Amino acid sequence: MTVTSTSSMFAAVARHFENPRTAETVQLTAVADNMTPVRLTPAQARGALYAPGHDPALVAPIWDQVVRAAAAEHGPSDPWRLLLIWLALPRLTGTAFRVCRRLRADRADVEAEMVLALLEGLRSEEQPSAASVDALLKTARSRAWRLARAGAREFADDTLERLSDGRTLPYHEPQNTEQVRPLQVEVTRHEGTDGLGAQLRFTVSPESVGRQVLTALAETAERKGAVCRTREMGHGRRVTADSRRRGRGRR
Missing domain, CATH: 3.10.20 (Ubiquitin-like (UB roll))
Structure with a gap:
């Protein structure tokens, strides 16, 4: 695995949710069919999505609340879009690594392009829901490959x-042009x-x-x-x- 750059957007989002205070500002309420509503912190929500032995009945309710809340945000300080990115990272990191390894792309550029594609796709959804997640992530991965391939066609050599x-070159008399x-x-x-x-x-x-x-x-x-x-x-x-x-x- 490559060492994560300090300019990595994925790393910046991960550091944000490593802060214990984040759990106090963002709380999810997952309601599965015929189940009592479950309140989750961001870390608990991520574990419910990806941890071994997770409950599949909670996956759709978690994505549904996060996607809808992120689409409704308008201010820069709202946390739901960051939460959407953080929950999507396990499904984007592998693609970012393969793109950079195969096409020698800059990791920071690839990550930024994937996040931008994810948020742009979210904004274009008329009725975002848990069913939109797969299409949003597929678009983000495709944008990363296109960006890297476009950069591989032309490169500067200095x-x-x-x-x-x-x-230090010696001085020469001017020559006849x-x-x-x-x-x-x-x-x-x-x-x-x-x-x-x-x-x-x-x-x-x-x-x-x-x-x-x-x-x-x-x-x-x-x-x-x-x-x-x-x-x-x-x-x-x-x-x-x-x-x-x-x-x-x-x-």
Whole structure:
């Protein structure tokens, strides 16, 4: 399991209900069929939903009261929406973990998207009830996957900037701009490297990066399991990094 970040929304909600004073401000009254009304604290309500040996007859009444009360709230200090999120966490945490592990998404962003989807779905329900819970949670999980997949399509790489900032480049006389040609850098990740294996391409001007920076980039690629080579292509230089596996296949 991953360590929960201090910016985690799930963790913030959990800390809120760990406070003993919370039990004094929020009380549920669950009324099952042909049963005496049962008053529950938030912790008791969560235990009635998820604890081993819980009473299935209390599940629907608990969700029904929480969902209806949360939908009727309008002020920021009302506690029922927080209670809805807290009771839903056991059914959302596993999805958040899988999304972050598979798509390398930010945990705080994923959790915030799930909570937002849950509250937006609650607001769109005309007659919220216990029967709405499954659909609300399904929507929240789907939104988390969509957010992570959208972020995985494009990502920024600051390798060149970090290499340039970390090295002191010598002063060079200004060159004739007609003789300066852009560089195209292509990096193919090693097949055995963890994480995304997408091919990376950069087009940089010689004014922004010098020979020492490109040399450092080649050294970095060597340490990560890639073989770098330079060749002339058309009107510009092309620096490529091919995997050792590909190189062995050509020999």
